[in-house]
Amino acid sequence: MSYEELSHTADVKIRARAPTCDALFGEAFLALMHVMYGDDRKGGTSRIIDINAPDRESLLLDFLSEVLFVSEVDGLVFCRADVHLDGMQIHAVLDGEPFDPARHAKGTEVKGISYSGMSMGKDAKGYMLDILFDV
Amino acid sequence: MPQGVTKAGPNEWEIPVGYVPGMRVPGRFFLSDTLEAILEPGAIQQLANVATLPGIIRYSLGMPDLHWGYGFPIGGVAAFSLDEGVISPGGVGFDINCGVRLFTTPLARRDIKKPRDLVESLYHAVPTGVGAKSSEKLTPAALTEIMNKGARFAVDAGFGLERDLVRCEESGAMKQADTRAVSEKARARGIPQSGTLGSGNHFLELQEVSEIYDETAAAAFGLEQGQICCMIHCGSRGLGHQVCTDHIKIIETAVKKYHIALPDRQLACVPAGSPEGTAYFGAMAAAANYAWANRQMILHAARKEFVRMFGIGYETMPLVYDVAHNVAKIEEHQVDGHRTRVMVHRKGATRSFGPGAPDIPHDLARIGQPVIIPGSMGTCSYVLKGTATAMERTFGSTCHGSGRIMSRSQAKKTLTGKEVADQLLARGIFVRAPNEAAIADEAPEVYKPSSEVVQVVHDAGLSTLVARLSPMGVIKG
Numbered sequence: 001m002s003y004e005e006l007s008h009t010a011d012v013k014i015r016a017r018a019p020t021c022d023a024l025f026g027e028a029f030l031a032l033m034h035v036m037y038g039d040d041r042k043g044g045t046s047r048i049i050d051i052n053a054p055d056r057e058s059l060l061l062d063f064l065s066e067v068l069f070v071s072e073v074d075g076l077v078f079c080r081a082d083v084h085l086d087g088m089q090i091h092a093v094l095d096g097e098p099f100d101p102a103r104h105a106k107g108t109e110v111k112g113i114s115y116s117g118m119s120m121g122k123d124a125k126g127y128m129l130d131i132l133f134d135v
Numbered sequence: 136m137p138q139g140v141t142k143a144g145p146n147e148w149e150i151p152v153g154y155v156p157g158m159r160v161p162g163r164f165f166l167s168d169t170l171e172a173i174l175e176p177g178a179i180q181q182l183a184n185v186a187t188l189p190g191i192i193r194y195s196l197g198m199p200d201l202h203w204g205y206g207f208p209i210g211g212v213a214a215f216s217l218d219e220g221v222i223s224p225g226g227v228g229f230d231i232n233c234g235v236r237l238f239t240t241p242l243a244r245r246d247i248k249k250p251r252d253l254v255e256s257l258y259h260a261v262p263t264g265v266g267a268k269s270s271e272k273l274t275p276a277a278l279t280e281i282m283n284k285g286a287r288f289a290v291d292a293g294f295g296l297e298r299d300l301v302r303c304e305e306s307g308a309m310k311q312a313d314t315r316a317v318s319e320k321a322r323a324r325g326i327p328q329s330g331t332l333g334s335g336n337h338f339l340e341l342q343e344v345s346e347i348y349d350e351t352a353a354a355a356f357g358l359e360q361g362q363i364c365c366m367i368h369c370g371s372r373g374l375g376h377q378v379c380t381d382h383i384k385i386i387e388t389a390v391k392k393y394h395i396a397l398p399d400r401q402l403a404c405v406p407a408g409s410p411e412g413t414a415y416f417g418a419m420a421a422a423a424n425y426a427w428a429n430r431q432m433i434l435h436a437a438r439k440e441f442v443r444m445f446g447i448g449y450e451t452m453p454l455v456y457d458v459a460h461n462v463a464k465i466e467e468h469q470v471d472g473h474r475t476r477v478m479v480h481r482k483g484a485t486r487s488f489g490p491g492a493p494d495i496p497h498d499l500a501r502i503g504q505p506v507i508i509p510g511s512m513g514t515c516s517y518v519l520k521g522t523a524t525a526m527e528r529t530f531g532s533t534c535h536g537s538g539r540i541m542s543r544s545q546a547k548k549t550l551t552g553k554e555v556a557d558q559l560l561a562r563g564i565f566v567r568a569p570n571e572a573a574i575a576d577e578a579p580e581v582y583k584p585s586s587e588v589v590q591v592v593h594d595a596g597l598s599t600l601v602a603r604l605s606p607m608g609v610i611k612g
Contacts, residue, residue, distance in 0.1 A: 010202055113380075
């Protein structure tokens, strides 16, 4: 399981790999939190996200958009997500802590998740994802 | 330049119909030889993709700060027929009415004895960076009023002068705002963030007017050589981002209903007059109004710091102008010899209305609107004026900034924030940001040279140079 930042001039492009699709969604989530808040993130407060969508790309986009919303409005920075996919439904339990300017003001705001440049695939090594965050 | 793209004139290129399947019109973009060398092929592909959308008029246009975005390229302009054409949230972007305003002061460089203290006090006066919240929490009713009234709400609440309003595009509020189309989620994000700068490329910059190119226009705009001024660059914050997210979801679903074939899902669009299109336009206008109120509140906070530190009068700091560079608007343009109302999308492009055009302050009617082009951190910004050429050629549009050339990940590998800050300090420019990474991300090297971009629009006549502004201090979000 891993993710890396690819070169993209205007925005942040992430490539993630994982053995399962559930884990792939989890990697995209971790990449989003890393871009926004850096790596000093702890748990303690949980939030649950339940979403369904017509296809897998929309499901991922809607899930990450919901994470953006919850994080901003509840002022929470998440370190972990347990993601369970069931068809075109997602159930995710997020673990995080209140935003602390001293530790979390290390990243950049993500304005939105884009369909442009999003691709999901599977090969012998597992699942792979490219996704673009507008920053 | 990719095969198939042809030179159409000095600094002008054409993407022929057929470059991607389904193009209805050619693409046209403006680039100098220097800028051509650093253009990404992805941006050309995106410009061609826009040309496939129904009802597009004349060209899919690219300004010289054209670069690879999502959906529309950044620096993209497209006008659509109101009858047969579409509206697309991807043609505006997540940061609805991201824009720039500039105000002047009666001060000169010699009056600023302690520039670091001024930058520091401005930094503390304006909530900045990830997680920043406004000091005053709005009520839900006040938020609705902001979305309807825009900058007018802030001025009525004591955050500015009546004159500020006439110096804003649309007088600081689009009348088509429909707050019913703004979700509860968008409202929840908007309530704590009014008057905040945000992060990324948003900034507040202290500048000096370092060169005047057009004495008549500069005098009309209230700009003088050596004058200290202040530029504010930000948008509609989480509220606007959520409006875009919400309506892309609605429109993405509706695309099939209207039988629109798309080369990229982020270009999701619907007929401009459809229920979904009307709802997006109303919500987008509401978010645009939030952005104008936001910039007005930041202007007020900055002016108060100048009053406190220098004892100058609040009203001695007039607003030069406020421009929106991520927006869709219904405007009247000449199409096939007839005055026609069209839906103009500007994504990373600035309106550049020339002399005699509507919605220009009365006293500037013979000059053209002020066009404000921010530089990157540490490079010059420019004031230009709108032109008749832009009205004829680009639906009254010009560039919006300098455009990135280096990715954020590359920037962080190449430079540390401290190195960038030290280099700028050596040139007399103070930088203040919540963290060092934010400085490295936006180092001058990661952008196209702003001087080159404005020279192209000046030479093409899409807007012409009035004044150059040199940075003295930067507050980065």
